[in-house]
Amino acid sequence: MRRKDREIVSPEAILEILMKAPYGVLAMCDGDTPYCIPFNYGYTDGRLYLHCAPEGRKLELIRANPSVSFTAVASESIVRSETACGWGLRYESVVLNGRASIIEERGEKIAGLNAIMVKYSGRGHEFDENELSRTLVIRIDIDSMTGKSRK
Numbered sequence: 001m002r003r004k005d006r007e008i009v010s011p012e013a014i015l016e017i018l019m020k021a022p023y024g025v026l027a028m029c030d031g032d033t034p035y036c037i038p039f040n041y042g043y044t045d046g047r048l049y050l051h052c053a054p055e056g057r058k059l060e061l062i063r064a065n066p067s068v069s070f071t072a073v074a075s076e077s078i079v080r081s082e083t084a085c086g087w088g089l090r091y092e093s094v095v096l097n098g099r100a101s102i103i104e105e106r107g108e109k110i111a112g113l114n115a116i117m118v119k120y121s122g123r124g125h126e127f128d129e130n131e132l133s134r135t136l137v138i139r140i141d142i143d144s145m146t147g148k149s150r151k
């Protein structure tokens with residue numbers, strides 16, 4: 001990280017940002033072209049969980065190359081200035097790298113969906129078989145995670 005003065009080193013502080021960010025953006029590899037899309041997500045037991053429809057470009061890319069990156073930004077506000085180069089942004093952010101897997105096992109699928117529900121609703125939920133069959137869960141096993149802040 002270039003700006004060491006903005007680096008967040010506390011794992012607890014990084015997780016706090018990850019949990020309060022409203023959404024994140026998943027970056028995948030499509031040959032030599034990046035492909036990024038926003039996601040709701042949940043975090044539990046050192047893993048990130050995403051949900052999506054059971055078909056689409058993102059799934060093709062994950063199957064071809066499971067290496068991914070994910071970023072989430074929280075607490076953003078604009079810094080105004082009299083000069084153009086003085087403008088900026090106050091923020092807290094997390095960037096993680098890892099390997100994505102498509103979850104087939106029913107128990108882990110429910111656990112992943114509940115991680116998402118806990119993040120957004122504060123509690124777990126019951127899922128009927130129809131909901132489970134229409135929803136795919138992606139797990140990201142995290143290799144590295146960094147945090148950065150400008151206050």
